[in-house]
Amino acid sequence: SGLKAAFNKELVKTGKINKEEGKLFNKLFGMRQEADYEDFFAIEEEDVAPLLPKIKNLIAEIEALMTKEQ
Template sequence: MSFSKQELVKYRIARAKEVFEDAEILVERKRWNSAANRMYYACFYIVSAYLAQKGQEAATHSGLKSAFNQELIKSGKIDPSEGILFNKLFGMRQDADYEDFTDSEESELLPLLPKIKSLIEDIENLINKNQSTQ
């Protein structure tokens, strides 16, 4: 099945929002490692949407991080603090998913929710701005 670039971008934006809502539910249930995973993936999907709009795909998570830094941070399109957030979430997800006896903590995750929501909104706004100029 083939999808247009616009359909893919729209799907990934919706996926980012859905996964962010999953993270909020997991936080409410105090499922910290799973919440860390979903927090990262919410950002992963919105960055993937931005790259898809540009006709780019990242084959790996590291490639996505690199493209994020190049396309959005170094270009000045979003605040560098959002790059720090994305990199932090990547590390937290790695630890939560692959390290034994690692527990993400409430005090570490709760303050990140509004920052993640802001990152999703900022990148979605860039996508919408790019669509209106195409």
């Protein structure tokens, strides 16, 4: 998708977002795509719960970049 490509090109490859957070974004993006387009896709709490601290950190990083760029 264009969003995923732009995120990686503009944020990960430039070092504004680190590679681990880029991998997390790609994983979450893939999960969202599957949930949207697969007939029977379920995300279990035990699969997502360990990711929550990392997700919160990624959101904070993106918010900081948005504030900085304004």
